[in-house]
Amino acid sequence: MGAACNICGGRRFGDTYGQAGSAFLRQGVRCLGCDSLERHRLLYERLERGGFLSRPLAVLHIAPEPCLVGIFRASWGRGYHPADRTPAQVPVQGVARLDLCTDAGRLGAARYDLVIHNHVLEHVDCDYRAVARALHAALKPGGWHIFSIPFMNGGFREAQGPLESHERTRRFGQADHMRIFSPDDLATTLGAALPLPPDYDATRGVAPERLVEIGIPEAAWRGFNNNALFMLEASEPAPSAGELPSPAPAQREKAPRRCRDVLFVSANGVGQGHLSRQLAIATRLKDYTAGFLTFSYSARIVREAGFAVHYLPHHAATGEDTRHWNARLANEIDLLLDARGSDALVYDVNFVFDGVIDVLRRRKDLRSIWIRRAMWPDHHADYLGAGIHFDTIVEPGDFAEAFDRGPTVAARQHVQRVAPVLLTQPHHRLGRDEARAALGLAPSATTLLLEISRPAGHALAGRRTAILDRLSRETELEIVELVSPLIEADATDPGPRHRRISLYPAYPYTAAFDMAITRAGYNVFHEAIAAALPTLFVPDEGRDMDLQINRARFAEENGLALCLPASGGAAETEDVVSRLLDDSVRKRLASNCRAFMELRGGFENGADAIARLVERAGDET
Known part of the structure; x- marks a missing residue:
């Protein structure tokens, strides 16, 4: 068996990202x-082996990597402090500036x-040694300064x-580097500010066979290199980089039971709509920690936002009998x-699945909230009766509520409605220039955001083709199509003025665009308006x-947007796209x-x- 990632369990490895010409591009890592x-x-690996993930700590994590944020936040809770110079460009929530x-x-x-x-000190456009000293000084006695930096010879x-x-x-090996470190003189450069080891x-600290198992090539094992991990203890003699001791038994404390958790x-x-709505709530909790269970293939976005997530495939994906699957759902919850x-x-x-109802019936002390979005189709009316199992039903507002003809409209007697x-x-959101720079768009180009694809959406696929045919005549228009990494990509060559990208969340970058053609789902509808x-x-x-x-008709009739319904033929597609242009x-x-x-x-x-x-409900219990 080949290497396996010790963070997510993945067994497939690809090449590193990076700009052409970068000295740090690598294959298969x-x-x-x-x-x-x-x-x-x-x-x-070092943190887990040292027992640091199992006890409450105060941790400053600069330029937080999405692959680690979820684990760190789940391990250290409110003691974990991710921070970055530009939080809006970090694809996780809750990052301080x-x-x-x-x-x-x-x-x-x-x-x-x-x-x-990791790989931060080469970017700071000031005295890197002063920065390094200040970070080291922020440690408690016995605390650990853990970092890596890039190296080049010369x-x-x-x-x-x-x-x-x-x-x-x-x-310096990369276009955004202010400097580059070298093994040749490390002791007199960064070593003048920090107690670095001699080798x-x-x-x-980790056996060679284990390094192989977790996909760390032998070239990174010895000698100062781009993936060497420095571990410096505060107020103590500098340890060699491989000698991070486990915490003494007397220091181990059992983490308190988290009774304020949702x-x-x-x-x-x-799709990502339900998860996005729940993440919006979770990231605004002040006194609660949060975890997720989802049937969504997009579970990764939760982990990247810094929360623990458990993925459970829907019975349609596993082929299980529904009774057996619901019993498993209840057990997992x-x-x-x-x-x-x-x-x-x-x-x-x-x-509301039977497995959820089973849990709510048995756990009388468990507070339960149903986020019940409106605009239901009529044939979902039978689902409304499950509301009796929840303590609270909340309906997120909809700009187009005046056009809601669904069954939830008549079932709002005991519903708390919010914005x-x-x-x-x-x-x-990022400003126009900043967003365009982040997406690699020309400052003066006329750009359009396109996002209308979904699996099994054959009617949408037909409308997408017709829309692209019309847009192809616009020789000065740049099209950026937002595609899900979970959907099989269109194999055709989109052409030089049509890019396909995967981006979540995309909303922070929308100021980059002059116009958009999208579906009228809850999130994108409200974001656009x-x-x-x-x-x-x-x-x-x-x-x-x-x-x-109904949402699209509301926007059209109120002059907020244009609408192309399924019934729209070639002539209507031509007309409405031309109007948008x-x-x-x-x-x-x-x-x-x-x-x-x-x-x-506002x-x-x-x-x-x-x-x-x-x-508030937690305070009242």
């Missing part, structure tokens, strides 16, 4: 399951048990002033509730989908969206209200 590299797997050049000296002394950063070199990207790549040998349960298949000490369950699925729920606040992004909605009118056509139409749509939001008093996020509801 990036886990395709969680994107971990050699240094991440070695870090996890920390500029090491201006803020490192304000961290204070003896504050953290661990300070962790001696240390640095340039903080203006320098062309290609020249930075030539000198490096990973096999002192378990989120959701479905969604290949019970195990998670007991392991986490959860006192609340938040459910976000229209259909629309979004994961990202509209004003937290709240951001005043000129949009053509192409509603998914599948039988079991929410009433997207008209700059004067787009300006009018954007203006109307801004006026609509002003009448509402965007109020219902996720805040639901998070407070969870916490």
